[in-house]
Every structure is written in C-alpha cells, then in structure tokens.
Amino acid sequence: MKTYNLNENFIAKFDNEKAIAAKKINVFYGTHHSIFNADLEFPRFSITALIGSSGSGKSTFLRCLNRMNDTVAKVDGNIMYRDVDINTKGVNVYEVRKHIGMVFQRPNPFAKTIRDNITFALKKHGIKNKNELNQRVESSLKEAALWDEVKDKLDKSALSLSGGQAQRLCIARTIAMKPDILLLDEPASALDPISTSKVEETLKNLKDKYTVIIVTHNMQQASRVSDYTAFFHSGHVLEFDKTANIFTNPKIKATEDYISGNFG
Numbered sequence: 001m002k003t004y005n006l007n008e009n010f011i012a013k014f015d016n017e018k019a020i021a022a023k024k025i026n027v028f029y030g031t032h033h034s035i036f037n038a039d040l041e042f043p044r045f046s047i048t049a050l051i052g053s054s055g056s057g058k059s060t061f062l063r064c065l066n067r068m069n070d071t072v073a074k075v076d077g078n079i080m081y082r083d084v085d086i087n088t089k090g091v092n093v094y095e096v097r098k099h100i101g102m103v104f105q106r107p108n109p110f111a112k113t114i115r116d117n118i119t120f121a122l123k124k125h126g127i128k129n130k131n132e133l134n135q136r137v138e139s140s141l142k143e144a145a146l147w148d149e150v151k152d153k154l155d156k157s158a159l160s161l162s163g164g165q166a167q168r169l170c171i172a173r174t175i176a177m178k179p180d181i182l183l184l185d186e187p188a189s190a191l192d193p194i195s196t197s198k199v200e201e202t203l204k205n206l207k208d209k210y211t212v213i214i215v216t217h218n219m220q221q222a223s224r225v226s227d228y229t230a231f232f233h234s235g236h237v238l239e240f241d242k243t244a245n246i247f248t249n250p251k252i253k254a255t256e257d258y259i260s261g262n263f264g
C-alpha cells in the first residue's frame with residue numbers, strides 16, 4: 001500500500017449558497033478513530049459524490065450529516081444546517097431526518113402497498129388529509145421517475161417491484177417528506193446497469209429542488225452524475241473540487257492515483 005501525506009489537502013471553496021457544512025468532524029468507533037478533522041461544505045442544488053477506497057470513511061462521514069451514527073459512534077465537531085449546529089444534544093434527530101433524508105444501498109421498501117410506503121411517514125407526521133396524501137404520492141413518484149410505471153398499481157405490494165423500481169420508491173418515500181438534502185449511500189450498487197442508469201437520471205433531475213450527496217465506488221457514476229467530488233483516504237478528506245477538476249486535474253497525488261486505478 002502506498003503511503004501519502006495525510007496533512008496535504010486541497011479543499012476548494014465556492015461562492016454558491018451552502019446547504020450544509022461539516023466543520024472539524026472526528027468520528028470514533030470506541031477507540032478506533034475513523035474520521036479526522038473533516039471539513040466539507042456542500043453547495044445547494046447540486047450533486048456531490050463522496051469517493052475513496054473501501055474503509056476510507058465515506059459512509060461514516062455521510063451518516064454524520066443526519067445523525068445516523070448516534071448509537072454506534074462518537075461524533076465530534078459541528079454540522080451546520082441553516083445556522084444551527086445539528087450535531088448537538090438538544091437537537092431533535094427526527095426533525096433533522098425530515099430535512100435531511102437518507103436512501104440506503106439495498107432498496108428496503110416496507111412490506112406494504114406502494115402507496116402506503118409513501119404515506120406511512122407522512123401520516124406519522126400528522127398529515128391526514130386524503131387529497132394532500134394522494135397529491136404527495138403522485139408528486140413524489142413523479143419526481144422519482146416512477147409514476148408512469150406504478151400509477152395503475154399503487155395498492156399492490158411494493159415487494160412486487162424490481163430492484164431498480166424499489167430503489168426509486170425509496171427515493172420517492174424520502175422526498176415525500178419534502179427534505180432539503182438527500183443522502184444516498186451507494187444507491188445503485190445492488191442494481192443492474194439499466195436500473196442504475198434510471199436511478200442516475202432520477203438523481204440528475206432531483207438537483208433542481210434538492211441538494212444531493214452520494215457515496216459511490218463507481219468512478220464513472222461519480223463523473224456522470226456529480227457536480228462536485230470529495231476524495232476520502234484513510235479517514236481524511238484529501239481533496240474537494242468540481243468533479244470536472246477532480247477527474248481531469250486532481251491536485252493531490254493520492255486522488256490522481258485513485259482516479260487512475262493506480263492505488264494501493
């Protein structure tokens with residue numbers, strides 16, 4: 001394994017409005033220090049890809065952004081969202097997750113109808129009006145590019161969907177809550193190429209309304225869908241820049257080696 005200077009980094013700053021900013025994030029799983037002083041700001045209405053080799057800390061970092069590590073790790077540092085540090089004790093994590101939703105690697109629809117997958121959380125949050133619920137079902141399925149495929153079977157089980165459709169349903173379920181930010185942890189890695197390209201197209205359409213942050217192992221996917229890319233190595237954010245710069249003119253040797261497959 002090559003060794004790199006972990007103190008060297010290149011973090012570009014952009015003028016765009018920020019959706020969320022992580023400041024000096026350190027994460028500890030017990031005594032294992034897994035993220036070191038991560039500083040990243042995510043421009044609004046854009047897609048940022050988190051890339052890096054296995055174990056570099058991408059998922060751990062992503063999960064900090066909506067407090068998903070609370071029960072498994074100690075997270076130090078600030079996560080600034082709308083001028084509030086959401087990484088503090090007094091903050092209601094369920095509220096945080098309404099604004100900052102997450103989609104996981106494996107599609108995990110509930111064993112309920114397609115409609116109920118979307119309305120379940122809405123009802124829990126007090127939305128009871130039928131018209132409002134129907135409208136949210138339709139608009140979120142349209143935004144997730146699934147409406148045409150399921151509009152005639154909304155009351156069928158979600159378990160009858162293909163993997164790609166199920167993943168788009170999980171995206172619809174998340175955006176039905178009207179979040180600001182969507183976090184996706186390798187959302188297409190369990191899907192075939194056609195389903196993957198549908199999920200990628202869906203993500204590109206979503207950035208008009210949402211800020212999207214996606215963990216991916218797939219370099220082509222990062223270059224196809226993202227506007228910005230952050231490169232993680234051994235728990236350090238070594239480089240953050242526009243995706244075009246990362247892929248054509250990386251500033252750090254480790255990034256260059258990783259992008260070109262000349263790593264490890």
Ligand SMILES: Nc1ncnc2c1ncn2[C@@H]1O[C@H](COP(=O)(O)OP(=O)(O)OP(=O)(O)O)[C@@H](O)[C@H]1O
Binds near residue numbers: 029034058061072217
């Ligand atoms: N629940 C956990 N308990 C203890 N250590 C963990 C836990 N989750 C992750 N780690 C450790 O934290 C480090 C970062 O892991 P993480 O899963 O965030 O990396 P990653 O870049 O997302 O990897 P991959 O691409 O394989 O998913 C690794 O050393 C991993 O072993």
